[in-house]
Amino acid sequence: MDIVVGISDVKCSNKNGDVLVTYALGSCIAVAVHDPVAGVGGLLHFMLPDSTLDQTKASQAPAMFADTGIPLLFKSCYQLGADKRRMTVKVAGGASILNDTDYFRIGKKNITAMRKIFWRNNVLISAEDTGLNFNRTVRLNVADGKCLVKVSNGTLKDL
Amino acid sequence: MVEKILQSIRKLPAFPASVHKVSELLRDDDYSTQEVVKVIQYDQAITANIMKMSNSAYFGSRQKIRTIHEAVVFLGRRHLQSAVVTAGASRFFQASKGGYVEKGKALWEHSVAVAVMSQILSRHLRQREDQVLYTAALMHDIGKLILGEFVHDGYEKIQDLMERRSCSFLEAEEEILGINHAELGGRIADQWNFPPAIRDGIAFHHRPDLLEDEDSIAGLIYLSDQFCLMAGIDGGIDGLAHRGIGSVMKQFQLREVDLERNLIVLLDELDKAADVLQLVH
Numbered sequence: 420m421d422i423v424v425g426i427s428d429v430k431c432s433n434k435n436g437d438v439l440v441t442y443a444l445g446s447c448i449a450v451a452v453h454d455p456v457a458g459v460g461g462l463l464h465f466m467l468p469d470s471t472l473d474q475t476k477a478s479q480a481p482a483m484f485a486d487t488g489i490p491l492l493f494k495s496c497y498q499l500g501a502d503k504r505r506m507t508v509k510v511a512g513g514a515s516i517l518n519d520t521d522y523f524r525i526g527k528k529n530i531t532a533m534r535k536i537f538w539r540n541n542v543l544i545s546a547e548d549t550g551l552n553f554n555r556t557v558r559l560n561v562a563d564g565k566c567l568v569k570v571s572n573g574t575l576k577d578l
Numbered sequence: 579m580v581e582k583i584l585q586s587i588r589k590l591p592a593f594p595a596s597v598h599k600v601s602e603l604l605r606d607d608d609y610s611t612q613e614v615v616k617v618i619q620y621d622q623a624i625t626a627n628i629m630k631m632s633n634s635a636y637f638g639s640r641q642k643i644r645t646i647h648e649a650v651v652f653l654g655r656r657h658l659q660s661a662v663v664t665a666g667a668s669r670f671f672q673a674s675k676g677g678y679v680e681k682g683k684a685l686w687e688h689s690v691a692v693a694v695m696s697q698i699l700s701r702h703l704r705q706r707e708d709q710v711l712y713t714a715a716l717m718h719d720i721g722k723l724i725l726g727e728f729v730h731d732g733y734e735k736i737q738d739l740m741e742r743r744s745c746s747f748l749e750a751e752e753e754i755l756g757i758n759h760a761e762l763g764g765r766i767a768d769q770w771n772f773p774p775a776i777r778d779g780i781a782f783h784h785r786p787d788l789l790e791d792e793d794s795i796a797g798l799i800y801l802s803d804q805f806c807l808m809a810g811i812d813g814g815i816d817g818l819a820h821r822g823i824g825s826v827m828k829q830f831q832l833r834e835v836d837l838e839r840n841l842i843v844l845l846d847e848l849d850k851a852a853d854v855l856q857l858v859h
Contacts (some may be wrong), residue, residue, distance in 0.1 A: 426810065426845060432857040445818065447812030458787075466809065466845075467838050476842055481596060483842070516804060516818045517746050522827035525808050526818075554810060571817035572737050 424449075424462045431461040431495040437561040442548055444512035445540035446526035448485070448549065449557040450492055451578075453564030454501035460561035461501075463492040467525070468532035485532040494538050501559045508542055509566045509578045514550040526550065546578040580756040583728055584765070590724070593770035594696075596621040597666035604659055615647050618662065618726045626666035627857055628641050630654075634853035636694075637661065657778065659709040660716075664690070667716055670723060670858040683816070686858035689716050691811040693846060695802035696795075703798075703830055711795045713772070714779030718799050721763030722814060728755060733815070740819045747816035748784050760784050787823050809841055811848075 424430045424441040432439060439462035441449050450463040463482055470484035471475035480488035494505065510533060515526035530549050537544055546566070548555065554571035566578040599617045603609045618625055625646055632649035633639050637657050643649050653661050671682040671689070696715035700708045729736065732754040739750040751758040764781025779795040782788060783803055786796035800823065807818050827837075848855075 441637065443810035443812060446808040447810055466841060472835060473842060474837055483845075489791050514818045516807065516820050516822045517744065518822055522824045522832070523804060523808070523822045525836065525838065552820075554817040557833075571812070571815060572741065 424464050426464055427466050427480050427488075429461065429463045429482040429488060429492050429495060431459065431492075431499055432561045433457065433459045433499045435562045439559045439561065440557065442556045444514070444555045446512070446514055446529060448510055448512040449555070450489060450533070451511075451566045452492060452496055452501070452506050453509075453559065453561075453565055453566075454496065454505045455507075456557055457502065457504050458501040458562065459496050459499045459501040460559050460564060461492050461496040462557065462559050463488050465489075465529070465533075468523070468528045472538045485529060485536060489533070489536050503542070506542075507564060508537065509544045509546040509559075511555050511566075511578065512550040514552050514554065515550065517552055528555040542551045548576055548578055567572060579728070583725065583755065583757060583762065587724055587762070587766050587769060588726070590766065590769070593772075594621055594624060594626055594666040594669075595604050596738050597662050599773060600662045601659060603637075604655060607655075610656070611647070611650050614650050614658070615626055618646055621666075623669060624662065624665045627668060627812060628661055630853050630857065631661050631665065635850035636847065636854055651678055656707065660693070660712045663713045663716060664693075664854060664857070670720065673857045674820075681856050682723070684812075685719060686831065687855050688806060688811050688814075690851060690854055691714070691806045691809075691844065692799065692802045694847050694851060695805055695840070697714065699798050699802055699830075702836065702840060703832075708795070710773070710775055711779070711798055714767075714776040714783075714795055715799050715802055717767065717772075717776070718763065718780050718783045718803060719759065719814075721759035721761070724766065725755060725757075725762055726760045726814070735817070740799065743818075746784075746821050747819040748821075750819075757786070760775070780829050784820060787825055797829060799830070800826055801830070805837060805841060805844065809844065 421438050422430050441464040447466045452461045461502040465485050466486040468485050470487045477487050481491045513526040550566050556569040558567045568576045596617050632643045671686040693712050693716040696711050697707050733755045736750040737744040748758045764777045765775040767780050779799050782796035782816045783799040
């Protein structure tokens with residue numbers, strides 16, 4: 420079954436046959452994690468880099484920000500039996516508009532914030548399709564961890 | 579090519595006259611509810627849409643509104659204009675014929691999001707809502723509906739120009755089709771008898787810096803559009819292939835954190851506007 424992950428949302432599953440999917444990333448980033456042994460997959464679609472922007476919002480909707488959403492994604496997967504040491508991490512999104520000036524940097528800020536969080540927590544990103552100026556859709560197959568990225572120009576990538 | 583494109587807009591059905599008529603009536607502070615109801619009632623599709631919208635959380639409805647009279651009273655001067663324009667515009671997005679936009683619904687959602695964002699920015703920057711701005715923001719991509727039909731063969735060429743030469747979508751359109759969707763939208767607005775402020779807002783929504791008019795609404799539509807594209811609420815194949823124009827942020831003294839905060843407000847308001855988004859299937 421397709422389970423749709425909206426903007427500022429996170430979903431996890433351990434059901435064979437489930438596909439987690441998130442549409443139209445823009446400058447937002449999708450983080451897809453998978454534990455092949457436990458058969459657990461999780462998908463986060465965060466919009467902004469830093470929860471200090473709005474603490475109230477961060478407590479209501481932690482998946483909105485990189486620094487509150489990524490820990491939530493991992494914790495939700497642990498609850499289904501996933502183990503950090505076995506989990507693969509794939510990321511996509513963080514697009515920017517062309518020759519963006521200093522004023523439109525959300526995509527780049529999201530990429531930097533996300534990398535920093537993984538770096539600090541000793542987590543390696545195993546595949547990445549970020550930046551440029553495309554809109555992306557991400558599908559994560561819970562059974563085998565296959566992660567497909569569809570780009571707004573029509574190309575399909577197997578991350 | 580350009581000639582063919584321009585000819586095709588002449589075949590477009592007229593913009594619903596009842597919408598213009600209501601705008602006219604609302605220009606008078608002392609407008610008569612009865613007269614407004616009469617005009618709206620004449621157009622069944624608009625009446626049905628107004629009923630759906632007046633019961634939507636976006637307009638803050640708490641109790642069930644049952645008649646068009648109740649709706650007109652409830653929406654009041656503040657919301658009536660935008661509700662009527664939205665009700666009237668939605669029909670053009672229903673029957674999209676492909677090309678740029680897979681479904682008219684996607685472009686409709688983008689258009690409503692940009693209109694909603696334009697009001698968030700207007701409240702933030704000018705402490706008021708702005709119905710003219712709302713109308714132009716809702717219609718800003720109307721040119722895409724027409725241009726999309728001519729793009730069949732040009733589609734790949736546009737993609738190719740954007741990728742190989744890092745052209746913006748707008749520049750690629752100009753090279754392949756001879757006209758961009760913003761300019762075409764401006765001409766459609768003219769044909770539909772919208773005032774010049776709305777026409778210019780649409781025609782310059784990607785290049786507000788080219789318009790030598792400080793009071794123009796094009797800059798706010800530009801920002802609303804870019805913010806929605808960044809949030810992933812896009813309207814077609816162009817993705818984020820548009821030029822950043824920092825001077826517009828400077829002109830409105832907007833900082834990056836304002837942009838981020840306004841994106842949060844946008845998500846909240848779009849949640850409430852679900853009924854408006856569903857006007858197009």
